[in-house]
Amino acid sequence: QVQLVESGGGLVQVGGSLRLACAMTGRTFSTYDLTWFRQTPGKEREFVAAVIWTGSRTYYADSVKGRFTISRANAENTLYLQMNSLKPEDTAVYYCAAAWPGRGTTGEPSDYIAWGQGTQVTVSS
Numbered sequence: 001q002v003q004l005v006e007s008g009g010g011l012v013q014v015g016g017s018l019r020l021a022c023a024m025t026g027r028t029f030s031t032y033d034l035t036w037f038r039q040t041p042g043k044e045r046e047f048v049a050a051v052i053w054t055g056s057r058t059y060y061a062d063s064v065k066g067r068f069t070i071s072r073a074n075a076e077n078t079l080y081l082q083m084n085s086l087k088p089e090d091t092a093v094y095y096c097a098a099a100w101p102g103r104g105t106t107g108e109p110s111d112y113i114a115w116g117q118g119t120q121v122t123v124s125s
Contacts, residue, residue, distance in 0.1 A: 002027045002114035004096050009119030016086050016123070022079040022096030022116055029077040033104020035112065036070060036081045038092035038121075045095070047107030049081060059105050063089075086123045093118040 008020040020036070035050040049070035050059045058070050069082040079096055097112035098104070104112070 002032070002098050004098060004114055004116035006094065006096055006116040006119040009094060009121045011122045011124060012086055014087060014123055014125050017082070017084045018086065018121060020081040020083065020094055020096075020119060020121070022081075024077045024079070024098065029072075030074040031101065032098040033101055034070075034072060034079045035097045035099065035104050035107070036079075037095045037097060037109070038090075039095065039118075040092045045109050046092075048094070050105045050107070051079070052105065053101045057105075083121070086121075088123050088125050091121060091123050093120050 003025045004022055006020060006022050008018060012018050031053055033052050036048040037045045038048050039045045047061055048064055049068055051070045051072050055072050067085045071080045095118045096116045098114040099112045
C-alpha cells in the first residue's frame with residue numbers, strides 16, 4: 001500500500017519561495033508517475049505539476065509555469081515542488097498523488113491511486 005506524506009508548507013510573503021516535499025513509503029517509488037495538486041475551499045482540486053516515473057518529462061499548469069519546478073529523487077523516495085515568485089492566488093492546500101505509469105499526467109483525480117494528506121501554503125500580501 002502506497003503512503004504519501006507532504007511537508008514544507010507554511011506562510012510566505014508575496015514573491016517568496018517554498019519547497020514542498022512528498023515522501024513515499026510502502027511501494028517502489030520509482031515505478032509511479034507523481035503529481036502535485038492544490039485545492040482551495042469551495043473549488044475542485046487543481047492540477048499543478050507532474051513528473052513521469054523516469055523523471056525525464058515534466059508537466060505544468062499554465063498558472064505556475066516558469067515559477068514552479070517539480071522534481072523527484074528516486075533514491076530518497078521523495079517528490080519535490082520548488083515554488084518561487086509566489087502569488088496570493090497560489091494559496092491552497094497542496095497534495096501529492098501517485099499513479100501508474102502513463103496515468104499520472106492526466107490531471108484527472110480519479111486516475112490516481114494514492115494521495116497525501118495535504119500541506120497548507122499561504123501567500124500573504
